[in-house]
Amino acid sequence: MAKDLGVSPTIPEAGPRLASLKRLWPYIRPYRGLVLLTVVGALGATLVQIAIPLITQDVIDGPIADRDKSGLIPLGLLALAFGVAEAFLFFLRRWAMTKSSLAMERDLRDHMYSHLLSLPVAFHDRWSSGQLLSRASSDVSSIRRFVGFSAIFLVVNIVSCIVIMILLIGIYWPLGIFSAVAAIPLIYVGVRFERRYNVVSRQVQDQQGEAATDVEESVLGIRIIKALGRRDLVFGRFDAKAVRLQGLELGKIKLLAFIWAIFELQPQLVLAGVLVGGSFAVAGGAMTLGTLVSFIALFTVMVWPILSIGWLLASTLEAATAADRIFELLDAEPTILDPHDGREQRLGPGRLRLEGVGFSYPDASAPVLHDVDLEITPGETVALVGATGSGKTTLTALVPRLYDVTAGRITIDGVDIRELPVSQLRSQVATAFEDATLFSMSARENLALGRPDATDAEVAEAIDIAQAAFVYDLPWGLDTRLGEQGMSLSGGQRQRLALARAVLGRPTVLVLDDPLSALDVHTESLVEEALRRVLVGTTALVVAHRPSTVLLADRVALLDGGTITHMGLHSDLLATVPAYRSILSAETDEDGVLPTARQMQDEGAGR
Ligand SMILES: Nc1ncnc2c1ncn2[C@@H]1O[C@H](COP(=O)(O)OP(=O)(O)O)[C@@H](O)[C@H]1O
Ligand SMILES: [Mg+2]
Structure with missing residues (x-):
């Protein structure tokens, strides 16, 4: 009765989705101090970056224009101090960001896992393990990237863009307005790109999964494949998938190359315009040379925040989709519950x-x-x-x-x-x-799974009842690791262990x-x-x-x-x-x- 809850590669509307991002708050709350520190660090570092061009302007228009070397020292020291501050703030941001987002990711993943264990068998009948895995891995990671990166830089970069634009307009308004207006299309291009990129990279991921599943299945079924003489057929199917994967990867690279070309080209074009316009302004006396240099330096500081806003917005949407998929899981209710008072009852001999x-x-x-x-x-x-x-x-x-x-x-x-x-x-x-399912644990742990407090004598008795004495002959006896990565046992041996597990402790x-x-x-x-x-x-x-x-x-x-x-x-x-x-x-x-x-x-x- 497995239902296909297939991964949808399209990124849905922003409106209703953002609501599920709000539901992440309980997971972020314990680390809100660190998140705040991250924002402070990131914002501080950007403000320092902005300050350095302004100092440069003072250096050019002051000591350099006046040929006054003594004036250089205080300004030089100031620039040095700002440089050190920037380095420190950068460290602070990286540290606080990594610490908080990794901790949040762990909490979320733990919560999902314990929730999965509490859900009834009926739930697991309907969901394939692949679906659960992709939610627990890639969706959780995309939330981490959002909390630890996109959300923070969305705020920081918008603030820096606004501050820099105001400064640019303040320095020389015709050029300031020109560079601000020229930046707007980039945001649009960024959003478009990130959406396309998401679709393509999802396809690449799915295709990688397909190819991996092929390999996994044929390794598990290698006896059947060989016995039926189907090696060529199986290889042909794999090859077709590998070729498709290559095509998808190429498409992804093309998209990346294209967007970076635009991202590189646009600021250069604007810069050329600024240089031409600026030279005329300096020649006409509307601007000093120092102001032009600081204008250009400020403009370069603004390039990255502007380029990033588009794809940060899109990656916020992606995180919202991931949050949706995660909450779909977390909203599934355990239906096999304890009675209200939850007290143990006295039972008789077992009728x-x-x-x-x-x-x-x-x-x-x-x-x-x-x-x-x-x-x-x-x-x-x-x-x-x-x-x-x-x-x-x-x-x-x-x-x-x-x-x-x-x-x-x-x-x-x-x-x-x-x-x-x-x-x-x-x-x-x-x-x-x-x-008879066995887990990757020692034989003893497998046996005592239902009764961790079982004594050695009880374990021995259960082994005896189930005629499972073969465990003593395993390389490390009862301590031999069984299950998927451990010793493989025959069907009959597994059944005898499962039986011993059931009768253990009477x-x-x-x-x-x-x-x-x-x-x-x-x-x-x-x-x-x-x-x-x-x-x-x-x-x-x-x-x-x-x-x-x-x-x-x-x-x-x-x-x-x-x-x-x-x-x-x-x-x-x-x-x-x-x-x-x-x-x-x-x-x-x-x-x-x-x-x-x-x-x-x-x-x-x-x-
Ligand atoms: N998880 C499930 N979801 C839906 N139907 C199921 C599920 N497990 C078994 N069935 C159906 O219930 C019926 C009884 O199955 P089962 O109890 O396994 O029979 P038996 O053990 O006697 O062979 C079958 O028709 C089977 O298709
Ligand atoms: Mg049966």
Whole structure:
């Protein structure tokens, strides 16, 4: 049901977007002192830059014109002091800016991650991991650039432009107005450029992602590619993507080259105009030579702020879009919540009841489960049998509240599981799923994930039950790092670890979704033997495909058409329910496992 929330390369209207920038304030607030310091540093440095041309003017029109060397010393010292001040302010700005924006970025990213962990499984069903990753990485970075750079320089540069323009007009108004008016188109060009540039660089990024995905997929699937002899086909597809990437990169470079040409050319043209106009003014006595020099020097100070305003504005829009995308995530609400008082409840020995339970996935039209009634008494084991897609996995996910029922209720010892704190529920109910996920941690950490306080003896017992003694033979034993970057294990080994993880610490209620599917017959019977001992004291719901697993259970429930149609002893169901018989025998054939002697007897009895 993955929905494509594709990345939109167009940059939307400014109006409504800026509102989401305001919502960033709580993240900036703790660092507002540093932000203020950044603004002060940046503004101060620019003002000093402005002051130096003014001193130059005094030097030229004073000591130089008068050939008075003694007048040079105080002005020279002043220029030196300003130079040192500029260097200091520059340092101050960089330091405060980096410190505040990195801290803000970390807070925002931490908040997003913890929010993601709090969101229900139903949310993660809808969002692809690529979408989440791009929000957590590139969107957060673009917010950092905005907070630490664009926002500050937008303010500072607008202020400096205004100050310099006033000065220029004050020095010699005809030239001042000329250079101010000539600058206006640059702002427009800057905005246009940044928007185009954003689109192109997004495309480049997406294309890089595409090519990387290709490589990743083919490395993971290298066996299949080789076995099917599709090397050339796969390479051809990659090559096409690489060629497109090259084209996009070239387009990006062209755009950059073009804009820099304009940015370089325009000030030179204006400068030429100023020089010509200025020379006439000096010749006509309207300006002194020193004033012309300082006019030109001031003008050069103004070039960068003017050039930047356009793209700073556009990058503000980009940050607003990023903020929108981030808040889209942060606004998703955790729906699996603790009850209001949040207090732990006293529970009994673990009587699990499903009363009229119904469930439909969000966005799905038909319910997967309806009117499911099931009671498992303390210590009893019920096997859940049903065809593929009948809703077995869904049913097991309802017990630890990975999803909440959409009708009816589930109780443990008479208490609705929605009235238990989620942490209490999940410490009572242990689960193991079909796909045994292991994390990049040591084997011990993987095992004790649900019970970090487990003792060594408990870990050893769980390993024993799950027939997972192979972990002791790993290079570093229990300390061997497993998972994606660690030791790779076979499917059966992973399942046994997942099973050990579930039975560790002897939970009251155990929910196993087909935990033995990847085991060979010999290991399976060993695990079953050990599991039988655990199941004696545990209320358990075990999804089963094979007759041998079903035989672990006291009773069997047949799930068909979204509800439990039959409930009873394995032998009775085999004898009386053709649907049950066909599911179990189909699975048996598929696995290539011969029916057990006892089952054959049962089958015979049924006919
Ligand atoms: N995350 C999901 N979102 C929407 N539909 C789902 C999801 N997971 C499973 N389904 C659908 O629910 C039905 C039952 O699936 P499942 O519980 O996995 O069956 P089983 O474990 O018995 O094979 C199937 O039709 C499946 O397509
Ligand atoms: Mg399943």
